[in-house]
C-alpha cells in the first residue's frame with residue numbers, strides 16, 4: 001500500500017509525521033508523495049483541507065485519514081499518541097471507507113465568459129467589501145430572492161460545523177446528500193427582504209447567484225483558499241459528482257463529535 005504523510009509546518013506536526021513515516025516503513029509500507037492509496041494528514045482540520053485540495057484530482061482512488069496534534073477535529077479521528085494503533089489498523093486494512101458529499105462551484109467569469117469549476121470540502125463563500133453585496137438567488141432556475149448583505153456561504157454537510165455554523169446555519173449529519181445556503185448579515189427592512197434563515201437543498205437541485213455589478217470587489221473563498229479575484233457573472237452551486245472517502249478504522253458517532261466540540265461538559 002502506498003501512503004502519503006501530509007503535515008503542516010508546526011514543529012509538533014513535523015515531528016509526529018517523521019515518527020509516523022518511520023513506523024510505516026518499518027511495517028513495509030511505501031511512504032510516497034505521488035499517487036497514494038491513503039493520505040494521512042498530521043495537524044488539524046485545516047491540514048486535511050489542504051491535503052484534500054492537493055489530491056482532489058484522484059478522489060476516486062485515494063482515502064484520507066486525519067491525525068490531530070491538538071484536540072480531536074471534525075476530519076481527524078486519531079490523536080498523535082495513537083500512531084501504533086493507526087499503523088496496526090493500516091496493516092489490517094481491507095479497503096473499508098466512508099464517503100461524504102462535496103460542493104461543486106461553477107463560476108462563470110465576466111471578463112472572458114469562461115466557466116471554472118472548484119471543489120469544496122467545507123464551503124464556498126461570496127462576499128463583497130466594503131460595499132453591499134447584491135445578487136439574485138435562483139433555486140433550480142426559479143427566482144427565490146434578491147439578496148443584499150455581506151455575503152453568502154454555501155456548505156457541504158461535513159462543512160456545516162465550520163463557517164456555516166458561525167453564520168447561523170444548521171448542523172447536518174454528513175450522511176445526508178445535501179448542500180446548505182446560509183446568509184452572512186443580510187439586510188432586511190421594508191424595502192429589502194430575504195428569507196433570513198439558512199436553507200438546505202436536495203441533490204437534484206442547484207443554486208445560481210448573479211452578483212451585481214460584475215465588479216472586482218467580490219471575494220470568493222473555497223475552503224481555506226481564495227481564487228484570484230476576477231469579475232463574476234454567475235455562480236452555480238450543486239452537489240459534486242465526486243465524493244471524499246475516509247479510511248474508516250473506527251467509528252465515532254457524529255453527534256458525539258458535535259457535542260464534544262461545541263458543548264463539552266454537560267451540566268445535570
Ligand code: NAD
Pocket residue numbers: 044045046047049073074122123158159160161162163164166222223224
Ligand atoms: P482556521 O485555522 O482559522 O480554522 C478555523 C477553525 O475551523 C479551526 O478550529 C478548525 O478546526 C475549524 N474547522 C475547519 N473545518 C471544520 C469543520 N468541517 N467542522 C468544524 N470545524 C472546522 O482556518 P483553516 O484551518 O484554514 O480552516 C479553514 C476553514 O475555516 C474554512 O473552511 C471555514 O470553514 C473556517 N472559517 C470559519 C470562519 C468563521 O467561523 N467565522 C471564518 C473563516 C473561516
